[in-house]
Amino acid sequence: MLGTIVRKEISDNLLSxxxxxxILLSAVLIxxxxxxxxxxxxxxxxxxxxxxxxxGAPIGVLPPNPLSVFAKGLEDSITRSYELDFIGVxxxxxxxxxxxxxxxxxxxxxxxxxxxxxxxVALLFGFDRISxxxxxxxxxxxxxxxxxxxxxxxxxxxxxxISLAVPFFLITGIGLAVLHxxxxxxxxGAGFGRLAVILLLSLAYLALFxxxxxxISAVTRRSATSxxxxxxxxxxxxxVLPNTGTLIARQIVRVPSSRALMEKxxxxxxxxxxxxxxxxxxxxxxxxxxxxxxxxxxQDFRRKTDRLVRLSKTLNRISPAAGFVYTATEIxxxxxxEDSRLKNEIVRYKNRVFETGTLENGKAPAxxxxxxxxxxxxxxxxxxxVAWLLAFNVIFFAAGYAAVIRYDVR
Amino acid sequence: xxxxxxxxxxxxxxxxxxxxxxFALLLVIVPVTVLILTNDTIRKQDEYSQRxxxxxxxxxxxxxxxxxxxxxxxxxxxxPLQALVLGLTAVPRLDTFDNDPLPVLFPMIDLTFILAxxxxxxxxxxxxxxxSGEKEDGTLKLMLANGVPRAxxxxxxxVGGTMILWIPFVISLALSMIxxxxxxxxxxSASDWGxxxxxxxxxxxxxALFFGLGVLVSSRHASSASSILTSLFLWVLFxxxxxxxxxxxxxxxxxxxxxxxxxxxxxKIEDADRDxxxxxxxxxxxxxxxxxxxxxxxxxxxxxATIKAEIxxxxxxxxxxxxxxxxxEEAWHQANVIQYAKSKVLRDDLNAKDKAxxxxxxxxxxxxxxxxxxxxxxxxxxxxxxxxVHFDTIRGPWDNAYDNYMRRKxxxxxxxxPTVDIWNTAADxxxxxxxxxxxxxxxxxxxxxxxPLVVLIVMTFGLFVAAVLSFNRTDVR
Numbered sequence: 001m002l003g004t005i006v007r008k009e010i011s012d013n014l015l016s017x018x019x020x021x022x023i024l025l026s027a028v029l030i031x032x033x034x035x036x037x038x039x040x041x042x043x044x045x046x047x048x049x050x051x052x053x054x055x056g057a058p059i060g061v062l063p064p065n066p067l068s069v070f071a072k073g074l075e076d077s078i079t080r081s082y083e084l085d086f087i088g089v090x091x092x093x094x095x096x097x098x099x100x101x102x103x104x105x106x107x108x109x110x111x112x113x114x115x116x117x118x119x120x121v122a123l124l125f126g127f128d129r130i131s132x133x134x135x136x137x138x139x140x141x142x143x144x145x146x147x148x149x150x151x152x153x154x155x156x157x158x159x160x161x162i163s164l165a166v167p168f169f170l171i172t173g174i175g176l177a178v179l180h181x182x183x184x185x186x187x188x189g190a191g192f193g194r195l196a197v198i199l200l201l202s203l204a205y206l207a208l209f210x211x212x213x214x215x216i217s218a219v220t221r222r223s224a225t226s227x228x229x230x231x232x233x234x235x236x237x238x239x240v241l242p243n244t245g246t247l248i249a250r251q252i253v254r255v256p257s258s259r260a261l262m263e264k265x266x267x268x269x270x271x272x273x274x275x276x277x278x279x280x281x282x283x284x285x286x287x288x289x290x291x292x293x294x295x296x297x298x299q300d301f302r303r304k305t306d307r308l309v310r311l312s313k314t315l316n317r318i319s320p321a322a323g324f325v326y327t328a329t330e331i332x333x334x335x336x337x338e339d340s341r342l343k344n345e346i347v348r349y350k351n352r353v354f355e356t357g358t359l360e361n362g363k364a365p366a367x368x369x370x371x372x373x374x375x376x377x378x379x380x381x382x383x384x385x386v387a388w389l390l391a392f393n394v395i396f397f398a399a400g401y402a403a404v405i406r407y408d409v410r
Numbered sequence: 411x412x413x414x415x416x417x418x419x420x421x422x423x424x425x426x427x428x429x430x431x432x433f434a435l436l437l438v439i440v441p442v443t444v445l446i447l448t449n450d451t452i453r454k455q456d457e458y459s460q461r462x463x464x465x466x467x468x469x470x471x472x473x474x475x476x477x478x479x480x481x482x483x484x485x486x487x488x489x490p491l492q493a494l495v496l497g498l499t500a501v502p503r504l505d506t507f508d509n510d511p512l513p514v515l516f517p518m519i520d521l522t523f524i525l526a527x528x529x530x531x532x533x534x535x536x537x538x539x540x541x542s543g544e545k546e547d548g549t550l551k552l553m554l555a556n557g558v559p560r561a562x563x564x565x566x567x568x569v570g571g572t573m574i575l576w577i578p579f580v581i582s583l584a585l586s587m588i589x590x591x592x593x594x595x596x597x598x599s600a601s602d603w604g605x606x607x608x609x610x611x612x613x614x615x616x617x618a619l620f621f622g623l624g625v626l627v628s629s630r631h632a633s634s635a636s637s638i639l640t641s642l643f644l645w646v647l648f649x650x651x652x653x654x655x656x657x658x659x660x661x662x663x664x665x666x667x668x669x670x671x672x673x674x675x676x677x678k679i680e681d682a683d684r685d686x687x688x689x690x691x692x693x694x695x696x697x698x699x700x701x702x703x704x705x706x707x708x709x710x711x712x713x714x715a716t717i718k719a720e721i722x723x724x725x726x727x728x729x730x731x732x733x734x735x736x737x738x739e740e741a742w743h744q745a746n747v748i749q750y751a752k753s754k755v756l757r758d759d760l761n762a763k764d765k766a767x768x769x770x771x772x773x774x775x776x777x778x779x780x781x782x783x784x785x786x787x788x789x790x791x792x793x794x795x796x797x798x799v800h801f802d803t804i805r806g807p808w809d810n811a812y813d814n815y816m817r818r819k820x821x822x823x824x825x826x827x828p829t830v831d832i833w834n835t836a837a838d839x840x841x842x843x844x845x846x847x848x849x850x851x852x853x854x855x856x857x858x859x860x861x862p863l864v865v866l867i868v869m870t871f872g873l874f875v876a877a878v879l880s881f882n883r884t885d886v887r
Binding site (some may be wrong): 017018021025029034036039043046047050051063073074076077080082088089090091092093097098099100101102103104105106107108112116117120124128132135199223224226227228229231232235236237240242243244246247250251254255256258259260261262263264266267269270271273274277298301302305307309312316322326329336339340343346378 | 427428431432439441443447449453454460462468471472482485498502503505506507509510511514517518519523527528531535539606634636638640642646647651653655656657658661662666669671674694723761764765767768771781784788794835836
């Protein structure tokens, strides 16, 4: 019986106007996104060839990450050029542009499309599954057969998930294949492995919205009402909650602005330099004092930022979209955790260069950085986010089940 | 009759579930956002004052002209309207090593966001069944049996629907304002209120635009189930896709060279190539002088001590060497001028291309009403691109004043002590000109938003006409 329900759901979808319009939209968006983001990536690779440090130069720059095509995240920050000089680390942005329109609107990467557009698509697959069938009168006919309501719900869930997942994987697969034909775009096997994990996470994220759709569909009498409710919940989950968490966290943890930090650093620097002129014998001591003080205020800033990030991450987890974005960007190597770890590594690199006295003699050690493995990412909070995502799935499905067994099908 | 129709629309929406849901949502989100952002702004203002004090304290003790400018570099003070619209002020900085990564993953929510995303979605949720729903219910033909022109029905639907969405928004904003006004630290000027008024006008047009779109789609569909799908499809395109893609598409059509690459070329032109050119010109000059002053033969291989000794010994050489030194300075100056002219071509080309690309990006993004509204809100509250230009225009005169001051001060220092290291000696700069930021006048800001406003009005009107034309052909049975 389950098979019959699944087949019915799939053929229902295949014949509908909704399926056509939704798949068209997804295909256009995913292809366009991959195209523009790959072009952006190639531009950054070309830039990297220019800024790549020469051996012995005290500079740390990571090459652009091919997975940033799918999840841009903090890539622009991570692949900056970190240049050491006697006052510490100076950053130079790679691909900065004078075009402000980029700053107004977020990058339309694959992750953005899944997070915003495909979650809406998943809701559209689920929103009328129960209520519309009741309106059409087919719900009672289905239930007149010897089929349990649980099986009916699961069949609907599975059927719609398949209708959603197959085109999703197909479109992404085609996009990837085209991307792979481009010789300028090179992704390793490990990169594909990470991408596969991101795709599975995306599916879990979309399944959650499908379950939510089924649930709301089973607590409303009319499909129009169910859609209105779902759109409101969706806009809250995807747009409002992940941002409010950050706003609230900011009220609790006070972090100075980076401008204030920069000014402070400039003041310390110029003060100590002035003092070296009136106290020429002690130049080394003044430089040390300057570095210690700058290190202190920077460490203090990073500690506060870490607290802010932790708190807002926790608050933002009310919305599954936040957990999904955090984990997917971490796996892609463009997440907050990676950025923070890289900064720590840069500081360690700076200390090493300062200690070995290789800052100005052209013999600085090369900066080495390896992205964290998936295992480490999972251990450092990834598991929690994945479990949280699955928990949302289970909760919404269970709520849907509770609603369906109490549903008046007449 | 028009009034009856509008009242009917308002009444219809008022008793609906969706109205209740949207109103409740707005009543929570708008005040919470405004209050949190106000708190943020006050904190930013406190921090700004603290920073200015720190700079003053620094100047009193450690001011010296080497890198003084870096300490003084003017910065934008936080403005009161950032409690409503964040605009570009929320864009994370990449030029500092330590920065806050959160806004990159989840941009902060402000009034523009609520209006642009939530209100447009609400407008479509309110309007997707405006025609098709009434047709399904059978009330459409009854209404038309009363001899009402079809255009009037559409007008009533758009006006009534827009009012019913706009008024809750205004109420929730007013509620936030009441909370704000009792706050002792908030003082808004008349031009701030004027800017908020203009934002509300923009909001009305924006909501009307999406209502018009919803009604148009609704009149093209036989069932409201398919009408909501098409509406959502268009919403996704206009709100989530067009603005985000526009700068990328613009960079495809009007590419601008990579800043990294251009900087590398400029570095080469002004450094290694400049040295080559300088050496070449110096050599030419030397060869020319060698004919005139044979005594200069081999001067390029002489070290400083030999030259000095030769000058003391031989007055002929001294005279020739003076000409030679002047010629050498002239040759290197020439080299700098020539190379700078070459690099200027690259810089100008980059600027021109960047400008063209930005202009195209803005134009393309304005296909989406969201972008027009975003620019409108940002420019009215001095948090957009316009303010960046404005900031530079007031910074320019200050830069000049600072340069003049520095030169004068250095002159004074030199007079007092001819051997002083003017760059690295503590200086008294208490009489230095201070940078004062002054927000652009409201009239200037309104002039800046005319384009987005006109685009919004034209689009709204166009959609309204399209909705009327489409409804005229609708079979209402």
